[in-house]
Amino acid sequence: MRIFNHWRQFFPLSIIYHYSTFIYFFLNKSNFSQQISTLILQKKCREMQSQREISTFPLPASYQSKLHLAGYVVAGDLKDVKPSELSKDLEVSHEESLEILNCVNGLSSDGNSTNAMKSGRTMTALELLQEEQNLQSIVTFSEKLDSMLGGGVPLCKITEFCGAPGIGKTQMCMQLAVDVQIPECFGGVEGEAVYIDTEGSFLAERLADIAEVTVKHCQRLDTTGEVSSVFTTERVLSGVHYFRCRDYVELLATIHLLTDFIKDNPKVKLVIIDSIAFHFRHDFEDLGLRTRLLTTVAQNLIQIANQYKLAIVLTNQMTTRVSNQTDMSSNLIPALGESWAHVSTIRIILYWEDKQRMALLYKSPDHKEDTVPFQITMGGIRDMVSSNVEKMSEETGENVAGPSAKRQKVT
Structure with a gap:
């Protein structure tokens, strides 16, 4: 203020105001140069965008x-x-x-720009690599399946489980809904899950069984006893937010409102849709409309996964495709067509082979194609054990033995 009053004695106030902007940018020339560079970059981006x-x-x-x-x-x-x-x-x-x-x-x-280049902020390949390496994964409690996926179901990606009825898709989803809540001290994500049920196959009792076994497993690892009082079965069940969608309109509305729900519940690290294909296979005669709606769903899910750093898990049904018209030979493929196959980052096919459940890593950008066996026990998804091992786990009460355990179906 003293300097300002001093200069008022020699220069009119209008001249001081006239050159104030020039003086400000001169004193902050580094910021000014950066702003000019950003404006030039934005202009070039707009020109490139117009010629796309x-x-x-x-x-x-x-x-x-x-x-x-x-x-x-x-x-x-x-x-x-x-x-x-x-x-x-x-x-x-x-x-x-x-x-x-x-x-x-x-x-x-809502009219807001979604073009990342307009913000003037880009990321290098090194930054992307470091970000991906720091991302956590959600374990499945099947060591072989987790190893095939590189540590479990990754965050910020869409993972799709495809398979015939009764193969274990819903069991896998409920297992992940529990495992996403494992505390960080045990290597978990310590988040919550959103479960969108379109088929009505979700069973709270079955989820409670998986949660109880998972909680007991973590309590055995807790030597201090501090986590045992917090990580309980009731706490796990409270961390699964359940939505029942009875038609595709309710499904679209739920996905559209997911952003607001996640903002209100920032601990959500997993969104499950079981299954994505159910309503779109039965309620549609206009395939063009179905394609447009599925495209909108895919864009919303990809944006949610990247923006909130969470995992998207979808289940998909199988359909029959005739490969040869002469001898009418056919094979099972995932539903919703070839265009939907590009949506998921990771696609896993679950199938039967000699009365044994198998998981095939059909699509993955950073892991080779592989196949591993798994089984469904009272405690959830587990690795297969050798057929000559017959024992009952005293800690979990899981039957891990014999052919009867391999084909065990939980209702």
């Missing part, structure tokens, strides 16, 4: 063809187009045209 071909955007094939026929080739062609105009050109609804414009312009449904 429409065919490279994650739009359904029906939209792609209509845009091409209407003369929209690059993103810049849609820059100043209004939703009403696009709706008329493509002969689609106003909501569909708005969805197309939001996708091309990199906007979310």
